[in-house]
Amino acid sequence: MTISDKKSFNDQFKGFINMPNLFLNSKVFSTSSFETQDILDIDFNSIDFEQLKKHKYLGKRAEYFIKTYLDQNKNYSPIYHSLQIQDNKTTLGELDFLFFDHQKNKWIHLELICKFYVFIGDEKKTDLEAWIGPNLKDRLDYKVEKLKTHQLQICQRPEAQKLLNKLNIDWTRVETQICYKAKLFLPPDIETFQFNQLNSNCLKGRYYNFEDFKNFKFSDQLYYVPQKHEWICEPKTNSQWYDFDKAQRLLKLKLQDKRAQMIWRKTKTGEFFEDFVVWW
Numbered sequence: 001m002t003i004s005d006k007k008s009f010n011d012q013f014k015g016f017i018n019m020p021n022l023f024l025n026s027k028v029f030s031t032s033s034f035e036t037q038d039i040l041d042i043d044f045n046s047i048d049f050e051q052l053k054k055h056k057y058l059g060k061r062a063e064y065f066i067k068t069y070l071d072q073n074k075n076y077s078p079i080y081h082s083l084q085i086q087d088n089k090t091t092l093g094e095l096d097f098l099f100f101d102h103q104k105n106k107w108i109h110l111e112l113i114c115k116f117y118v119f120i121g122d123e124k125k126t127d128l129e130a131w132i133g134p135n136l137k138d139r140l141d142y143k144v145e146k147l148k149t150h151q152l153q154i155c156q157r158p159e160a161q162k163l164l165n166k167l168n169i170d171w172t173r174v175e176t177q178i179c180y181k182a183k184l185f186l187p188p189d190i191e192t193f194q195f196n197q198l199n200s201n202c203l204k205g206r207y208y209n210f211e212d213f214k215n216f217k218f219s220d221q222l223y224y225v226p227q228k229h230e231w232i233c234e235p236k237t238n239s240q241w242y243d244f245d246k247a248q249r250l251l252k253l254k255l256q257d258k259r260a261q262m263i264w265r266k267t268k269t270g271e272f273f274e275d276f277v278v279w280w
Contacts, residue, residue, distance in 0.1 A: 009047070014038070015233035016065045016114070020201040022182035028128070028144060028197050031152055034110055034179040036069055043072055058228055062114040066097065066179065075103050080167070085160045093154045098174075107174040111151050113143070114181045116231065116262075118207045118276060119190070127197045131184065134207065134260035134276050152176050183231075185276050188212070207276035210255055213263075214248060222266040223247035225254070235264040235272040255279040 017036045024033055047068065063081070070076045079099040085092045097110040117140055121130020128141040154160050155174050164171040185207040186193060193203070208216070222241035226233065247263065254261040260278040267273075 011233045011237040012061070012229065013065050013068065015237070016062060016181065017069060018234065019114070019181040019183065019232060020199050022115075022180040022184075022199055022202050023178070023197075024199040024201075026197050026199070029148065029152065029178055032175070032177045034108070034177040036066070036179070039069070039072070056229070058231065059114060061229055062181070062232070063096065063112060066110075066112050070097065070099055076101060076108075083163060085154055085157065085163060087159050092157065092159055093150065095154065095160070098169075104175075107169055109155050109174050109176045111147065111176070111178045112181075113147075113179070114232070115140075115143070116183050116185070116276075118185045118260075118278070119187060119193075127195065131198075134185070134278055135258070136280060147178070152178065181232075183274075205273055205275040207260075207278055209278055209280065210251065213251065213277045216244070218265060218267075219244040221268070224264045224266075225250045226262055226264060228262075231262050235266070235274050238264060241266055251277050 018038055021033045021035060023029060024035075026033075067079070067081055070079050076099045079097065080095070081097055083095040083098055085094060095109050096112045097108075099108055099110070100106075101108050115138065116134060117131040118134050119130055120132055126141075128144055129139075131140040132138065155164070155171060155176060161171040164174065182202045183204045184198070184202045185205050186203065188206045188208060195203075221244070223244060223246070224235070224238050224241050225247060226238075251261055251263065255277065258279045260276055263275050263277055265273045265275070
């Protein structure tokens, strides 16, 4: 594992850990939010980098990061990951993480979500209805409803309780928590925005279609088109930048496949921004 690989992993890991919780202090869910605290360094000796490389999808990589975070926190042990809940041969769901919190003296069932949303609503729509993934899939309100009715209730099922009993865990002592990491992006024409149910700290930037981006008034800045596994990083950690023309060429290739793309920019004064360019 090279120094460059370690830095890339470190940037991704810290970026993910520092991503804010979408429902911090929100009443959308009856469960508590699980908050990750920034850590200075990773014990790389305990990291299986070959295993990490296998996780090409961002969701799986996020699971690896939270597993690493829990493993390196002495307050949490033992830790179970991706426990399948089955009824005979039918899979009913899974527990993303199950671990004992020694400080709280209780078992925690943790559901993990890592998402990116753009706002497509107006004043007639609520917070939840108006946010959707940048490729016009994965509506926030649908995800919330699924969590409420299924994933956050999984420990109440007899099949889950049977599994917990096999692990010598009293299911009545298990508390379900949620870690909903997210970044939000507004259209450029909205100057001010009132967040009602969502954490305003998740707002990271704006989104544009390609035609608007080509007429971008910030063409004198430097740019970087991150790979998807880098979307969780903070732009300030990046060291590779290029001009507006190269950014346009790279974006055009991505958008031809109808895949929205994150873009980072850096000003002459050393400020950093992250936005989305969408294909629709």
